[in-house]
Amino acid sequence: MHEAATAATQVNFLWLIPAFPALGVLFNAFIGNRTGKRPVSLVAPGVVGAAFITGCYAFTQVLSLPPGSALVQRLWPWIWAGTLHVDVAFRIDALSAVMVLIVSGVGFLIHVYSVGYMAKDTSYARYFTYLNLFTLAMLTLVMADNLPLLFVGWEGVGLCSYLLIGFWFTVEANAIAGKKAFVVNRIGDAGFLLGIFLIFWNLGAGVHSLSFSEIATHAKAIPASTLTVITLLLFVGATGKSAQLPLYVWLPDAMAGPTPVSALIHAATMVTAGVYMIARLHMLYVLAPISMVVVATVGVLTALFAATIGLMQNDIKKVLAYSTISQLGYMFVGVGVGAFSAGIFHLMTHAFFKGLLFLGAGSVIHGMSGEQDMQKMGGLRAHQPITFWTFVFATLAITGIPGFSGFFSKDEILAQAFASPHGGPWLWTLGFIAAGCTSFYMFRLLFLTFFGECRADEHTRHHIHESPLTMTVPLMILAVLSVVGGYVGLPAHWLSGNVFGKFLEPVFGATEEAHLSVGTEYMLMAASSAVAFVGLAIAYLFYIKQPGLPFLLAYQAGRLYELIYNKYYVDELYDFLFVRPTVVFSTWAWQIFDLGVIDGLVNGTAEAVEVNSGLWRRVQTGNAQQYAVSMLLGATAILAYYAWR
Amino acid sequence: MNVAPISWFLILGAVLFTIGTIGVLVRRNVIVIFLSIELMLNAVNLVFVSFARQLHSMDGQVVVFFVMTVAAAEAAVGLAIILSVFRNRETVNVDELNLLRW
Numbered sequence: 001m002h003e004a005a006t007a008a009t010q011v012n013f014l015w016l017i018p019a020f021p022a023l024g025v026l027f028n029a030f031i032g033n034r035t036g037k038r039p040v041s042l043v044a045p046g047v048v049g050a051a052f053i054t055g056c057y058a059f060t061q062v063l064s065l066p067p068g069s070a071l072v073q074r075l076w077p078w079i080w081a082g083t084l085h086v087d088v089a090f091r092i093d094a095l096s097a098v099m100v101l102i103v104s105g106v107g108f109l110i111h112v113y114s115v116g117y118m119a120k121d122t123s124y125a126r127y128f129t130y131l132n133l134f135t136l137a138m139l140t141l142v143m144a145d146n147l148p149l150l151f152v153g154w155e156g157v158g159l160c161s162y163l164l165i166g167f168w169f170t171v172e173a174n175a176i177a178g179k180k181a182f183v184v185n186r187i188g189d190a191g192f193l194l195g196i197f198l199i200f201w202n203l204g205a206g207v208h209s210l211s212f213s214e215i216a217t218h219a220k221a222i223p224a225s226t227l228t229v230i231t232l233l234l235f236v237g238a239t240g241k242s243a244q245l246p247l248y249v250w251l252p253d254a255m256a257g258p259t260p261v262s263a264l265i266h267a268a269t270m271v272t273a274g275v276y277m278i279a280r281l282h283m284l285y286v287l288a289p290i291s292m293v294v295v296a297t298v299g300v301l302t303a304l305f306a307a308t309i310g311l312m313q314n315d316i317k318k319v320l321a322y323s324t325i326s327q328l329g330y331m332f333v334g335v336g337v338g339a340f341s342a343g344i345f346h347l348m349t350h351a352f353f354k355g356l357l358f359l360g361a362g363s364v365i366h367g368m369s370g371e372q373d374m375q376k377m378g379g380l381r382a383h384q385p386i387t388f389w390t391f392v393f394a395t396l397a398i399t400g401i402p403g404f405s406g407f408f409s410k411d412e413i414l415a416q417a418f419a420s421p422h423g424g425p426w427l428w429t430l431g432f433i434a435a436g437c438t439s440f441y442m443f444r445l446l447f448l449t450f451f452g453e454c455r456a457d458e459h460t461r462h463h464i465h466e467s468p469l470t471m472t473v474p475l476m477i478l479a480v481l482s483v484v485g486g487y488v489g490l491p492a493h494w495l496s497g498n499v500f501g502k503f504l505e506p507v508f509g510a511t512e513e514a515h516l517s518v519g520t521e522y523m524l525m526a527a528s529s530a531v532a533f534v535g536l537a538i539a540y541l542f543y544i545k546q547p548g549l550p551f552l553l554a555y556q557a558g559r560l561y562e563l564i565y566n567k568y569y570v571d572e573l574y575d576f577l578f579v580r581p582t583v584v585f586s587t588w589a590w591q592i593f594d595l596g597v598i599d600g601l602v603n604g605t606a607e608a609v610e611v612n613s614g615l616w617r618r619v620q621t622g623n624a625q626q627y628a629v630s631m632l633l634g635a636t637a638i639l640a641y642y643a644w645r
Numbered sequence: 646m647n648v649a650p651i652s653w654f655l656i657l658g659a660v661l662f663t664i665g666t667i668g669v670l671v672r673r674n675v676i677v678i679f680l681s682i683e684l685m686l687n688a689v690n691l692v693f694v695s696f697a698r699q700l701h702s703m704d705g706q707v708v709v710f711f712v713m714t715v716a717a718a719e720a721a722v723g724l725a726i727i728l729s730v731f732r733n734r735e736t737v738n739v740d741e742l743n744l745l746r747w
Contacts, residue, residue, distance in 0.1 A: 624743075
């Protein structure tokens with residue numbers, strides 16, 4: 001069943017794809033701040049565009065080869081120690097080709113958008129240094145041929161995420177948010193590293209390159225129980241990076257970064273790394289059914305959990321952040337039930353419409369002079385027509401209105417969840433409810449922001465304007481992609497069928513994708529479309545027809561409303577359970593152990609010497625005759641010793 | 646030839662040495678201390694020559710010449726130091742020359 005392992009074609013141009021952003025990093029970091037903004041705004045998006053074009057070329061190469069082939073380029077030996085032979089090597093097969101195109105394509109659009117969005121920022125070159133560095137790390141992550149190199153990219157994107165969340169670090173809250181993201185990700189990464197170590201340990205004798213093809217051929221040699229542990233540890237890493245329960249808490253705070261960063265890193269690309277990693281290591285996961293169930297369950301619970309929080313947030317970016325967590329949950333449901341290509345399909349459409357939603361939100365915030373509270377927006381439809389219409393398309397896509405991209409990808413995941421032996425109707429039901437919530441909060445956001453009366457103050461209202469072309473053109477392109485992006489993955493029996501799934505199929509081999517009857521599929525499709533429209537209708541009723549109704553309902557719900565409004569007090573719980581004990585323990589370690597014991601030992605030694613010398617220095621009276629007496633006594637004692645010995 | 650026994654010379658040397666030592670320890674005037682040191686040196690010289698004669702060996706006498714040379718040099722340097730100290734401190738009382746203390 002594992003095919004791709006053998007069919008590897010050696011090529012020599014893959015290094016170009018990460019090399020372009022690397023050049024951009026060097027330019028922006030060392031020259032960019034001296035050249036002014038114009039060269040930076042050309043180079044930074046330019047290098048990502050070049051990477052995209054090279055990626056397209058690689059994609060056509062993959063297409064021209066027989067299915068299941070991979071392009072491989074080995075650059076240089078990296079870690080050669082004992083039996084471990086890890087190389088710096090890149091690999092592009094169908095899966096990484098899709099990822100490269102998403103990362104560099106959507107990344108390019110967001111770079112262009114950033115040129116407009118960050119135009120007035122003083123740290124312009126620094127911003128694009130980080131953004132290029134992120135692209136470099138993310139491309140390394142998706143193109144890596146072995147796990148250690150993937151981990152390098154994995155940590156690299158984490159670093160860039162930290163740097164960009166705290167980009168405006170003069171505001172303390174932003175710096176704290178960056179720190180939180182970094183620390184929470186460390187927890188996940190610890191699990192991820194342990195997983196890699198366990199794989200290395202268990203692969204059996206022979207050369208260990210830890211490349212994916214080698215892992216695929218040796219996977220069967222690993223005992224099932226060990227595989228379960230390995231895959232669960234790797235999934236811990238995925239929950240950190242991809243913001244799943246219980247490590248999702250950093251993502252809402254990560255909205256402290258500039259909005260294009262939220263679009264690129266915290267919606268379209270980096271947070272999907274966990275999904276990609278599981279799809280990449282599908283050969284381990286299919287052999288560990290328990291882990292699959294865990295992945296799917298955590299995914300669906302996160303989807304539902306985050307969606308309910310999203311219902312009541314008032315910050316436009318926070319709603320989108322919880323929405324991202326929720327949609328990532330769907331992707332994990334997809335890969336968790338063995339429908340890897342469905343998970344990746346949703347990853348792609350999500351990159352389009354969520355990237356667009358964030359960029360649209362950025363455009364709104366830009367027009368509203370930095371305001372993010374939706375309660376102070378409204379009526380922007382007239383002032384920002386392009387932003388409005390692109391936002392509508394993105395909303396229709398994410399809520400799963402038939403015909404838009406999200407409909408196809410989400411529907412495929414839900415159908416697989418329903419039919420898979422790992423899932424079942426319960427999994428479908430939870431995902432179905434989450435879809436209803438998604439529809440409600442997204443239309444709530446749309447209505448609050450763009451419809452009704454403008455609730456901003458006079459000054460802000462006066463300044464509302466449509467964003468410049470550098471910002472609106474990426475919006476329009478992403479809007480087109482959000483609409484048509486779904487048509488590469490139509491349900492199996494429609495027209496061309498699932499082209500996307502067929503393209504990826506050789507990578508994943510004959511996995512356990514379930515097949516359901518046409519009738520069931522239509523039923524499920526109808527149900528999820530219906531719930532999307534129900535969400536729309538309720539949002540319409542609440543926020544356009546009867547604007548007083550939500551307050552009444554919130555009053556009626558009382559406790560429940562407060563619980564969800566405060567995000568289930570998870571941050572407070574973690575603060576109580578982990579942060580505070582850590583602080584107390586650290587304070588103890590600092591005040592008692594470090595200052596007391598360690599410093600006590602060091603200073604105590606010095607003090608003992610001082611006291612001792614303080615006593616003995618009294619001997620030095622300065623009276624020469626006392627010295628003479630002691631000399632005499634000493635000499636006498638020595639003589640006496642030899643005389644009477 | 647009637648010669649006094651060696652013990653007489655040794656006792657005289659010990660007495661002179663003891664007087665010199667006590668002088669170094671108890672006198673306050675640097676110059677007197679200095680004189681006492683010379684006394685000690687000469688006591689030792691006396692013992693050296695006594696043994697040289699007793700043992701019919703020239704070694705002891707040679708050492709005495711060395712001691713006298715060194716004592717001469719020491720006297721020159723020592724007196725120069727004392728002069729210099731007196732110019733600076735206007736005293737030769739060792740109790741008052743106690744700058745080098747804790």
